[in-house]
Amino acid sequence: MIRTTAALTLALALPAGAFDFAQPIACTLGRDCHIQNHFDRDPGPGAADVACGHLTYDGHDGTDFALPDLAAMQAGVAVLAAAPGTVRGVRNGMPDIRVTDPAAPPLEGRDCGNGVAIDHGDGWETQYCHLRQGSLTVAPGDRVAAGQQIGLVGLSGNTEFPHVHLAIRKDGVALDPFAPDPASACGAAPQDTLWADPIAYDPFGFTGAGFATDIPLFDAIKAGLPSPATLPADAPALVIWAAYFGPRTGDQLTLAITGPGGEVIRETLTIDRTQAQAFRAIGKRQPPGGWPAGRYDGAVTMTRDGQLLGEQSLSVTIP
Known part of the structure; x- marks a missing residue:
């Protein structure tokens, strides 16, 4: 579900007598957690x-x-x-x-x-x-x-x-398993950690993305809103949404939909505040005569200071 391209491994010196700890959850970081x-x-x-x-x-x-x-x-x-x-x-x-x-x-x-x-x-x-x-x-x-x-x-x-x-x-x-020296300050040069296998520090990640026929509620996304495989030709709107963690003021989020006839909508949004979690969505109303049949591709990217933080791709079909 999650694809993230920015990751740093940060740590500091181990205290005496330290040993290794494994990841405490059965999931793959950057994909499903x-x-x-x-x-x-x-x-x-x-x-x-x-x-x-x-x-x-x-x-x-x-x-x-x-x-x-x-x-x-x-x-x-x-x-x-x-x-x-x-x-x-x-x-x-x-x-x-x-x-x-x-x-x-x-x-x-x-x-x-x-x-x-x-x-x-x-x-x-x-x-x-x-x-x-x-x-x-x-x-x-x-x-x-x-x-x-x-x-x-x-x-x-x-x-x-x-x-x-x-x-x-x-x-x-x-x-802190990423920097176990209690006296160390944040941002120090990487050395050892308490992890048995390296775990990357990820400043940002997508937690989901999908198509919808209206702007969804964040509570619905946090509950596990699925992205449909198909949408009807008379859908009132074609909406793409993305949810993510770690957004920072000034980040650039781009959402786009491309359909059988070319680009349907594209918008780049500037994140206006630093948050733990957030979501954004854009959409376009149904055109006269309904949506043309075919495949619609969605693309979502987040950049920070010109560097790609993460990206998502998805698709939906209108029969």
Whole structure:
């Protein structure tokens, strides 16, 4: 679903006695999941991720591996133990609901939602938050192997989107797996990380794109709005939309549709504010006599300072 061309691997020196951690989610970064929030490297009231970017918030003490929409969560995506160890604690009974939903129960200190804590020995611990209600497959005292499923990605606790929050601690101190030296500032030269396999820092990515007959609601996109394979010739409009994470003020988003008779619509939009997630859409009303039959191709690109950040391509047929 996601294709991204800009990626940097950033890190710093490892603390003594460190070992490797595996990706804690069964998905492919840049295709069907992404990192929405990184560890906050700013020691003050501000926030900065490992690359001095905005993919974090003040005090965020982990890494958020996110799914593109609720449909992906409902299909079931496994949360995996990042390293071998012993399960220290679990919670499994909180509902999957956005924290801002009026029906959400009070957190009462349970911001992690459904979660698992694993002791890896020598002062190392990992915590996995926001798991799906009833999905946990481990109990306190269980021994787990690296890569073993411990639950499913959910929407429990203090969250607005489906993801697993991975926190890594050494002797009670939370560490950034991309830059584990607590004293280091953001943007330092890459060296070692806590990852068993390299994980790229991606400043931007598309989480979805599609055709529609009207401008969709963002809530529908976040629920998992499918792009149709066909549209009727009498569709009131032909719309192309794109959803993405990490947009920054000044980025350039281009959306275009080309049909049997040539270009239907093309527009380049300047992003007017930095956000965590967003979407945009453009469209054209039905022409007299309806839409010509044939294939319609959509193309979406995002650039920053003249450099391509990501692109999407899609198609729909009008019989």
